[in-house]
Structures are given as structure tokens and as C-alpha cells.
Amino acid sequence: MAKVNFTDTGMVRPVDGLGRVVIPCGLREAMGIEPETLLSVFADGAAEEILLKVYHIKCLFCGAGEDLTDFSGRKVCRSCVAALGDMASEVGP
Numbered sequence: 434m435a436k437v438n439f440t441d442t443g444m445v446r447p448v449d450g451l452g453r454v455v456i457p458c459g460l461r462e463a464m465g466i467e468p469e470t471l472l473s474v475f476a477d478g479a480a481e482e483i484l485l486k487v488y489h490i491k492c493l494f495c496g497a498g499e500d501l502t503d504f505s506g507r508k509v510c511r512s513c514v515a516a517l518g519d520m521a522s523e524v525g526p
């Protein structure tokens with residue numbers, strides 16, 4: 434179970450007509466959220482809770498966050514690409 438460590442910021446923001454909510458500037462700066470930062474959205478309808486979590490793109494296989502390349506629309510790190518290449522050459526055509 435993930436550790437829960439949330440603080441009530443005391444901030445209340447309205448939802449606009451398009452369903453958007455502005456994350457206050459100070460909070461964005463404190464969390465390193467810039468334009469185009471990806472956020473995952475989690476919801477608990479029964480509790481009326483929505484959680485936004487900074488989304489980090491990771492390697493499909495090992496979870497590394499750096500030196501990534503695309504493979505069939507998925508991110509794979511170069512180390513895993515090399516390991517897969519080695520495995521493919523051992524197995525043969």
C-alpha cells in the first residue's frame with residue numbers, strides 16, 4: 434500500500450465551463466509543474482476525491498526514466514533495447 438502523505442493546502446478552485454481547474458502558481462512552482470508536464474488523474478467517486486500525480490515517462494521493462502526511445506508507441510530505455518537485441522541474437526531468426 435502506498436504511503437499517504439497529503440496536506441490540505443486550503444486552496445479552493447472552481448471548475449470552468451470546459452472542466453478545467455487552475456493549479457495555483459505557487460503550487461506549480463513548488464512541484465516543478467511546467468506547461469506540458471503530464472499529470473495522471475486518479476478518482477475515487479465514492480469519496481468524491483480526485484488526485485493528480487506528476488507522471489514520469491518510464492521504460493516499459495525496467496522503469497528507468499532516462500535515455501528512452503520509442504518502440505511501437507512505448508518507451509524503452511537503451512539498456513533494455515540492447516538486452517533485447519542480445520536475447521534476439523541468441524535465439525536467432
Ligand SMILES: [Zn+2]
Nearest residue numbers: 492495510513
Ligand atoms: Zn529499461
